[in-house]
Amino acid sequence: MSRLEGKVLVAQGGGPTHVINQSVVGVALEARKFTQVTAVYGAVHGVRGIIDENFVDLTRETTHNLEQVAGTPSSGLLSTRDKPDEEYCARMFKVMQAHDIRYFFYVGGNDSSDTVRIVNEQARAADYELRAIHIPKTIDNDLMENDHCPGFGSAARFVAQAFTGVNLDNRALKGVYIGVVMGRHAGFLTAASSLARKYVDDGPHLVYVPERAFDTDKFLADVDRAYTQYGFCNIAVSEGISDAHGIPMISKLMGGDEERDDHGNLQLSGTGALGDLLSQTIKKGLGLKRVRADTFGYLQRAFIGCSSDRDAKEAREVGEKAVQFAMWDNVDGSVVIRRPVLNYSVDYELVPIDMVAGKTRHMPDHFINEAGNGVTEDFLNYGRPLLGSDFPEAHRLRAPSVPKILHV
Amino acid sequence: MSRLEGKVLVAQGGGPTHVINQSVVGVALEARKFTQVTAVYGAVHGVRGIIDENFVDLTRETTHNLEQVAGTPSSGLLSTRDKPDEEYCARMFKVMQAHDIRYFFYVGGNDSSDTVRIVNEQARAADYELRAIHIPKTIDNDLMENDHCPGFGSAARFVAQAFTGVNLDNRALKGVYIGVVMGRHAGFLTAASSLARKYVDDGPHLVYVPERAFDTDKFLADVDRAYTQYGFCNIAVSEGISDAHGIPMISKLMGGDEERDDHGNLQLSGTGALGDLLSQTIKKGLGLKRVRADTFGYLQRAFIGCSSDRDAKEAREVGEKAVQFAMWDNVDGSVVIRRPVLNYSVDYELVPIDMVAGKTRHMPDHFINEAGNGVTEDFLNYGRPLLGSDFPEAHRLRAPSVPKILHV
Numbered sequence: 001m002s003r004l005e006g007k008v009l010v011a012q013g014g015g016p017t018h019v020i021n022q023s024v025v026g027v028a029l030e031a032r033k034f035t036q037v038t039a040v041y042g043a044v045h046g047v048r049g050i051i052d053e054n055f056v057d058l059t060r061e062t063t064h065n066l067e068q069v070a071g072t073p074s075s076g077l078l079s080t081r082d083k084p085d086e087e088y089c090a091r092m093f094k095v096m097q098a099h100d101i102r103y104f105f106y107v108g109g110n111d112s113s114d115t116v117r118i119v120n121e122q123a124r125a126a127d128y129e130l131r132a133i134h135i136p137k138t139i140d141n142d143l144m145e146n147d148h149c150p151g152f153g154s155a156a157r158f159v160a161q162a163f164t165g166v167n168l169d170n171r172a173l174k175g176v177y178i179g180v181v182m183g184r185h186a187g188f189l190t191a192a193s194s195l196a197r198k199y200v201d202d203g204p205h206l207v208y209v210p211e212r213a214f215d216t217d218k219f220l221a222d223v224d225r226a227y228t229q230y231g232f233c234n235i236a237v238s239e240g241i242s243d244a245h246g247i248p249m250i251s252k253l254m255g256g257d258e259e260r261d262d263h264g265n266l267q268l269s270g271t272g273a274l275g276d277l278l279s280q281t282i283k284k285g286l287g288l289k290r291v292r293a294d295t296f297g298y299l300q301r302a303f304i305g306c307s308s309d310r311d312a313k314e315a316r317e318v319g320e321k322a323v324q325f326a327m328w329d330n331v332d333g334s335v336v337i338r339r340p341v342l343n344y345s346v347d348y349e350l351v352p353i354d355m356v357a358g359k360t361r362h363m364p365d366h367f368i369n370e371a372g373n374g375v376t377e378d379f380l381n382y383g384r385p386l387l388g389s390d391f392p393e394a395h396r397l398r399a400p401s402v403p404k405i406l407h408v
Numbered sequence: 409m410s411r412l413e414g415k416v417l418v419a420q421g422g423g424p425t426h427v428i429n430q431s432v433v434g435v436a437l438e439a440r441k442f443t444q445v446t447a448v449y450g451a452v453h454g455v456r457g458i459i460d461e462n463f464v465d466l467t468r469e470t471t472h473n474l475e476q477v478a479g480t481p482s483s484g485l486l487s488t489r490d491k492p493d494e495e496y497c498a499r500m501f502k503v504m505q506a507h508d509i510r511y512f513f514y515v516g517g518n519d520s521s522d523t524v525r526i527v528n529e530q531a532r533a534a535d536y537e538l539r540a541i542h543i544p545k546t547i548d549n550d551l552m553e554n555d556h557c558p559g560f561g562s563a564a565r566f567v568a569q570a571f572t573g574v575n576l577d578n579r580a581l582k583g584v585y586i587g588v589v590m591g592r593h594a595g596f597l598t599a600a601s602s603l604a605r606k607y608v609d610d611g612p613h614l615v616y617v618p619e620r621a622f623d624t625d626k627f628l629a630d631v632d633r634a635y636t637q638y639g640f641c642n643i644a645v646s647e648g649i650s651d652a653h654g655i656p657m658i659s660k661l662m663g664g665d666e667e668r669d670d671h672g673n674l675q676l677s678g679t680g681a682l683g684d685l686l687s688q689t690i691k692k693g694l695g696l697k698r699v700r701a702d703t704f705g706y707l708q709r710a711f712i713g714c715s716s717d718r719d720a721k722e723a724r725e726v727g728e729k730a731v732q733f734a735m736w737d738n739v740d741g742s743v744v745i746r747r748p749v750l751n752y753s754v755d756y757e758l759v760p761i762d763m764v765a766g767k768t769r770h771m772p773d774h775f776i777n778e779a780g781n782g783v784t785e786d787f788l789n790y791g792r793p794l795l796g797s798d799f800p801e802a803h804r805l806r807a808p809s810v811p812k813i814l815h816v
Contacts, residue, residue, distance in 0.1 A: 016577050041810055055810035068803035074576030076805045081581060098813045165710030168482030169424050172453075173489060177678075177706070270585075270700025271687070272680010279679070292678025294705030298585070302573030305714065305800035392713035395476035397484045399464035402449055405506045407461045 002330035004129055005036045006102025008323075010058070011043035011050065013108030013115070014081070015139070016074035017151030018158075018307040019315035023107045023135050024077060025070035026319020028058045031103070034327050041099070046080035046108075047115060050092040055099070070316065073154075073302045083111055089118040096123075096130065103131045105322050109138040113334055114357040120332050131326040134334040134353060135318050139301050141188035144359045145351050147339040150318055153311030153386035155182075155300050156192035159236075160387060162296060163196035164394050166234055167203050174232040175290030176223060176282055179204070180275040182300050184240040184268060187211050187363050189300070193236035194375045195383050198394060203234025204374075211363050212372035213244040219278075220285040222373050227288065237278065239268040239295075253277035269297060308388030314346060321348040344385040410738040412537055413444045414510025416731075418466070419451035419458065421516030421523070422489070423547070424482035425559030426566075426715040427723035431515045431543050432485060433478035434727020436466045439511070442735050449507070454488035454516075455523060458500040463507070478724065481562075481710045491519055497526040504538070511539045513730050517546040521742050522765040528740050539734040542742040542761060543726050547709050549596035552767045553759050555747040558726055561719030561794035563590075563708050564600035567644075568795060570704060571604035572802050574642055575611050582640040583698030584631060584690055587612070588683040590708050592648035592676060595619050595771050597708070601644035602783045603791050606802060611642025612782075619771050620780035621652040627686075628693040630781050635696065645686065647676040647703075661685035677705060716796030722754060729756040752793040 008031045010024050024042065031037045040058040043049035056077075058066070069076045084092065096104065096119075106116050113134040123130035136143050139155035159181055170177045181190040187209020194207060205226040208214055227233040241249045248266055250273055268274070275293030282291045318335045325331055334356040338347045367379035416439045418432050432450065439445045448466040451457035464485070466474070477484045492500065504512065504527075514524045521542040531538035544551050547563035567589055578585045589598040595617020602615060613634040616622055635641040649657045656674055658681060676682070683701030690699045726743045733739055741758040742765070748755055775787035 012580075016580050042805070042807065053812045053815045056805060056807035057810050058805075058807050061805065061807045065803065065806055069805055072576065072803045073573055075580040076803075079580040095814060099810075161713050162707050162711055164712040165481055166706060168480065168712075169706050169710040172420075172424050172483040172487040270702065271684050272701070272703050273684060276679050276681060276684075292706065293680070294678065294707060295680050295703065296707070297702030298574060298577050298700065299570050299702060299704070299707070302577040303570055304572040304576075304802060305569050394712060395473065395480045395484075397450070397464060397466075397469060397477055398473055399450060399466050399469045402463035402465050402507075404461045406503060 002131065002327050003036055004102050004131070006038060006100045008037050008040045008103040008105065009043060009096065009101040010040065010105045010107070011046050012075040012077050012079050013046040013106060013112035014079060016079060016302050017137055017139050018073040018154035018301065019150055019312045020074070020107055020137050021072055021076045022070045022312050022315035023137060023150060023319035025066045026316040027105050027323055028061070028066060029063070030320040030323040032059065037103070041101070042077045045078045046082065047084050047088070047092060048080040048082050050095050051088065053095050073304055073307070084115045084118065086118060089115065089122055093119055093122045093126070097128060102129065103326050105133050105135055107135040107137050109140070110143060110356065110358055110360060113353060117353045117357040120353065131330070132332050133322045133326055134356065135322045136335060136337070137315070139189060140183055140186050142186035142361045144356050144361045145334070145336040147337050147346070148386055149337070150311060150315035152188065153308035153388060154306065155189055156195065156383060157308045157387045157391065158300050158303055158306050159189055159192045159296065160195040161306060161392060163193040163204060163234070163236065164392065167196060168394055170232050170234055175292060176227060176233045176235070176288055178235045178237060178275050178278050178293040180237050180239055180293065180295040182269060182296070183210060183238040185210050185360050185362065187238050190236050190238040191363065191367065191375045191379055192383055194380060195387060199396065201230050204236040205230060205233050206235045206373045207375055208237045208241050208373060209363060209368065210238050210240040210242060211368060214241040214249050215244070216281060220282065223282055224286055237274070239274060250274045250277070253281070271295070308386060310386065310388040318348065325350045342381060410539065410735050411444055412510050412539070414446060414508045416445050416448045416511040416513065417451060417504065417509040418448065418513045419454050419515070420483040420485050420487050421454040421514060421520035422487060424487060424710055425545055425547050426481040426562035426709065427558055427720045428482070428515055428545050429480055429484045430478045430720050430723035431545060431558060431727035433474045434724040435513050435731055436469070436474060437471070438728040438731040440467065445511070449509070450485045453486045454490065455492050455496070455500060456488040456490050458503050459496065461503050481712055481715070492523045492526065494526060497523065497530055501527055501530045501534070505536060510537065511734050513541050513543055515543040515545050517548070518551060518764065518766055518768060521761060525761045525765040528761065539738070540740050541730045541734055542764065543730045544743060544745070545723070547597060548591055548594050550594035550769045552764050552769045553742070553744040555745050555754070556794055557745070558719060558723035560596060561716035561796060562714065563597055564603065564791060565716045565795045565799065566708050566711055566714050567597055567600045567704065568603040569714060569800060571601040571612060571642070571644065572800070575604060576802055578640050578642055583700060584635060584641045584643070584696055586643045586645060586683050586686050586701040588645050588647055588701065588703040590677060590704070591618060591646040593618050593768050593770065595646045598644050598646040599771065599775065599783045599787055600791055602788060603795060607804065609638050612644040613638060613641050614643045614781045615783055616645045616649050616781060617771060617776065618646050618648040618650060619776060622649040622657050623652070624689060628690065631690055632694055645682070647682060658682045658685070661689070679703070716794060718794065718796040726756060733758045750789060
């Protein structure tokens with residue numbers, strides 16, 4: 001057991017999720033059980049708050065309010081898009097030393113885990129004893145080594161609830177519907193739309209993920225076939241779909257007018273452009289009139305009142321486990337979730353940070369159908385338990401038809 | 409009391425809502441209590457189903473399944489965008505006669521109430537005894553004579569939950585956020601975004617509704633001021649905002665490239681264009697980088713698992729009351745909701761159909777602030793009870809700041 005005395009620092013990085021505060025609260029409450037912990041600090045706005053020495057003292061929070069914040073989506077400690085380099089990490093490390101931080105827990109995705117890796121190396125080089133652990137979080141579900149990531153289940157539930165409604169709506173007033181879902185490189189969240197299917201003609205009838213090259217002609221043929229078969233067509237598309245050369249469809253369809261951020265990353269979220277361009281492609285290519293596109297946008301990751309209870313509990317547990325690994329085993333690394341039983345149990349392990357840092361996990365081949373326009377039964381079995389309990393179900397009338405009198 | 413023996417016909421028109429099936433089930437279950445009712449038919453796809461003689465027999469449904477459908481969003485009997493003219497209504501009337509329909513209940517908005525008016529007139533002219541009653545439904549909340557309309561409370565809850573999440577998200581990763589909300593002529597649903605406010609810096613900081621002329625220069629000055637004050641800015645905009653000449657902003661910003669339907673109506677929903685154009689206006693006008701827009705789209709009216717229990721109960725009651733007015737009082741008209749007590753009770757009345765048919769109600773002046781970029785306390789008091797019970801609440805950390813050591 002670690003007898004290293006000092007403070008705990010916890011921070012959140014990257015995009016918010018429905019359950020990221022659970023992990024922070026898991027750290028705060030668990031850490032206070034250990035006598036060697038002199039205080040639990042939270043960094044405001046992630047690594048930026050460390051640089052700015054902007055800390056709050058979570059040891060001076062009531063348990064009741066911590067629990068209320070745990071049940072609130074988005075980042076209670078606020079977040080940042082800063083991606084620390086070596087020099088940035090050196091400044092962080094200096095602040096940590098000044099405040100006698102001896103345990104650093106960073107809740108985030110693969111960029112955040114890379115930050116943990118660098119800080120840990122610098123502490124080792126400076127002979128400063130520091131436990132540094134990455135706590136997984138991402139609605140994209142794209143962290144290596146994890147069966148699934150905290151944050152994904154709740155976002156998947158949002159997408160599946162949205163498509164349950166879309167199925168009902170577009171059946172009532174028939175047309176083509178496109179729902180654009182977050183996911184730059186991994187299609188898990190888009191695939192979750194399929195978890196909404198109940199009746200045989202329920203959609204999404206077509207699902208396009210970044211793991212498969214998008215071909216406009218094949219897309220039009222797919223839509224034409226589904227529309228003919230069902231009389232309407234519901235489509236789920238990842239914002240990051242790209243052609244066979246890896247060129248994002250949003251760039252291709254916009255013809256160079258697209259927008260990029262400071263890192264040179266294409267802006268995919270916070271715009272309805274991809275959905276609108278695909279709508280136009282269908283209208284022109286198939287001559288269909290009622291084609292509608294919604295871009296689910298930021299609602300996917302922060303809509304209050306839609307979370308998976310299983311996801312929330314696991315997000316709490318990865319926070320608790322991170323503290324336990326650091327305190328009892330005196331080790332560094334990244335907490336990962338394993339699933340020994342498909343339906344359903346989980347185990348938590350600590351793996352070396354190199355196995356997660358800066359890497360991206362994609363959907364395995366057996367989750368995507370052969371045509372590359374839908375998911376497999378394997379994916380449905382994988383995804384269903386992650387939605388949590390009491391998923392709202394759609395019901396249809398079963399009343400018999402009345403015989404015609406006039407139009408016989 | 410009406411002793412007119414014959415069948416009941418119920419149908420749904422226009423866009424779905426979260427609770428429209430409650431009204432149909434209210435009609436079906438209430439009508440079966442009256443011995444003069446020989447059967448309760450449902451028309452499939454609204455008035456189109458009447459023309460096509462496409463009926464289901466709701467008398468041959470189980471109560472359990474009716475209750476399950478009542479709790480499901482969207483139109484269980486399916487819907488239509490057909491707007492019947494005199495000739496169309498004459499064909500409907502012929503089918504009704506053939507099936508001995510003596511009671512016609514049509515759940516819908518102002519177009520649907522106009523259909524009820526025409527059918528009723530034709531029946532009278534043909535000396536065919538028919539009770540025809542319009543049952544209110546619209547997420548736009550724009551029916552005359554009603555304090556509020558069934559369907560609005562649940563859609564308002566969706567918008568308020570969405571903005572609660574947006575407040576959390578855009579506070580964590582600061583920028584400008586625009587949420588585009590449904591509403592062609594009435595701003596009630598956009599205004600509901602304000603019901604999300606809890607903390608003093610919560611948004612939306614700016615709300616733009618169709619009832620006030622939209623001025624781009626004033627808009628930019630508003631955004632600049634709010635962004636400077638809060639460090640971020642959340643904006644709610646109705647899809648139907650128009651300039652001082654009544655030209656929709658989407659037309660104006662698109663410069664004539666916009667899309668129209670068969671009726672010549674501008675396509676406002678199912679596209680992210682307005683949000684994207686307003687984003688660009690802010691980026692260019694104020695030089696801000698992180699500007700994001702989401703268009704809430706069809707999720708507003710059909711997202712499963714997000715409904716106001718009060719709205720659901722009232723939607724059930726207007727269905728029941730419609731039957732009671734027809735059976736006990738032997739009259740035609742439109743059921744309306746009054747609110748004798750602000751917080752909170754309702755009464756139901758039947759008013760002559762002319763008072764509702766084809767008319768649009770707008771937000772009253774005292775619901776909109778003087779600057780035309782926000783709502784008043786009066787609106788908040790009006791809207792809050794409509795969200796129903798157990799509205800999910802956001803919580804913030806209250807931990808004290810830690811004194812700086814290095815940056816003193």
